[in-house]
Amino acid sequence: HTVYPEPGLRPMADIDLLVRPADRLRAIRVLARLGYRTPGPEAERLGESRCFAELVRDGVLLDLHWDIARYLRFDGVVRVDHKGLWSRARPLALAEGRSLALCPEDTLLHLVLHLTLGSDFARVLWYADIDALIRRHAAELDWSRIADEARRWRIGALLDWTLGVVSASFGTPLPAGLADRIAPGRLRRAAVVACIDSSWPPSLGASLSEARIYPAQTLLMDRGVDVLRVLVWTFFPSATWLRLHYSIDAPWQVPVYRTLHPVRVCWRMARQLR
Numbered sequence: 001h002t003v004y005p006e007p008g009l010r011p012m013a014d015i016d017l018l019v020r021p022a023d024r025l026r027a028i029r030v031l032a033r034l035g036y037r038t039p040g041p042e043a044e045r046l047g048e049s050r051c052f053a054e055l056v057r058d059g060v061l062l063d064l065h066w067d068i069a070r071y072l073r074f075d076g077v078v079r080v081d082h083k084g085l086w087s088r089a090r091p092l093a094l095a096e097g098r099s100l101a102l103c104p105e106d107t108l109l110h111l112v113l114h115l116t117l118g119s120d121f122a123r124v125l126w127y128a129d130i131d132a133l134i135r136r137h138a139a140e141l142d143w144s145r146i147a148d149e150a151r152r153w154r155i156g157a158l159l160d161w162t163l164g165v166v167s168a169s170f171g172t173p174l175p176a177g178l179a180d181r182i183a184p185g186r187l188r189r190a191a192v193v194a195c196i197d198s199s200w201p202p203s204l205g206a207s208l209s210e211a212r213i214y215p216a217q218t219l220l221m222d223r224g225v226d227v228l229r230v231l232v233w234t235f236f237p238s239a240t241w242l243r244l245h246y247s248i249d250a251p252w253q254v255p256v257y258r259t260l261h262p263v264r265v266c267w268r269m270a271r272q273l274r
Contacts, residue, residue, distance in 0.1 A: 001094060002101055003129070003136045011125070014061035020086070021066045024053075028064065031055055036062060069113040072241045073217070073233050077226045078113070080153055104137040105146050112162045113155060116220065120213045121196055124204040130162065131170040138173060147181045156182040157220045161192060168201035192216045211272030235262040 004010045019027045036055035051067035068080055085106050092101040102110060108130065115126040134141065150156045160182045166172045195216040196202045218230045237245075239254050246257045 001092065002104075002107075003133050010129070014063055016063045016065060018065045018068055018085075024064070024066045028053055028055075031062065031064065068110055069118065071117045072238060072244075073230055074117060074221075075238075077221060077229060078117070078154055080113075081149065084149070104133060104141055105149065108133055108141075108146060109149060109153065109155065109159065112159050116158045116162060117217060120208055121202075121216065122204070122207050127162075127166050127169060127204050130166050131172045134166075134172050134174070143175050143178060147178070150182055151222070154222045154226065156222050157188070161189065161220055164189070165201050165204070169204060188219050192219050195219070209268075209272055211269045235265055237261065 001007055017027075034057065036057045039054060039056045051070040052063045052065040055062045055064060068082065068085065069078065071078070085102060086100075088103045088106060089100040090103050092099050101107075111126055111130050111133065115121065115123065115130075119126065146159070147156070150159045160179055163172070163174060164179070167174050193200055193202065195212050196208065214234050218227055218234065221227045221230055236258070239258075242248060242254055242257045242261065246253070248254060248257060
């Protein structure tokens with residue numbers, strides 16, 4: 001409704017709603033009265049780790065978020081300004097009713113996060129979304145604020161890499177000198193390209209293995225200390241992450257998988273390199 005000429009031009013699989021954390025339980029109760037239900041224990045397990053509740057009614061999937069981009073590997077590293085998101089949100093009036101929508105600058109930053117940390121670099125649709133958003137709001141986008149917010153959120157390197165791919169792939173118009181304000185450095189950018197693909201721009205369609213995704217995401221952290229932090233977390237993740245990804249039910253299994261996980265990571269990386 002805010003970017004494409006017609007909503008039907010943009011395929012979608014679910015509806016994402018953002019509420020303030022204090023309104024989470026109230027919103028879930030309202031949706032339950034409307035007939036939405038949690039589809040099963042796996043959805044509840046995912047919601048625990050990603051700060052959203054997955055709800056279904058008559059084939060319609062709705063994700064109720066109270067954190068716009070919580071990815072466990074990057075907890076304490078990526079710092080989204082949620083208070084600012086709400087203060088900058090714009091009214092959205094449709095025939096069905098009224099709500100709020102992210103402002104264009106915050107929408108762009110959210111799309112970058114969702115593409116790089118939430119979807120492993122490989123969905124061409126979201127690259128196209130970024131191109132469409134920039135073209136649609138070209139006359140009003142505040143690029144200075146985008147760069148400033150990206151630094152505050154610690155996603156400057158993620159933004160630089162994504163805009164570079166979009167510009168090279170779609171010819172997206174970007175302001176001159178933008179990369180100099182947010183760039184992570186040529187060596188790191190070259191290393192990320194080598195992790196994801198051997199060509200520039202990289203392929204936008206192929207799914208990537210974890211052995212490529214994890215190093216690329218790690219190198220795209222803004223600060224050197226955060227690169228080290230995410231690298232350590234890759235080998236020694238939290239108990240919440242272990243329970244989610246290994247479907248752990250019994251408490252005694254957590255230390256077992258905490259021991260096995262670094263071995264599995266090394267084995268998968270060695271297999272990929274071979």
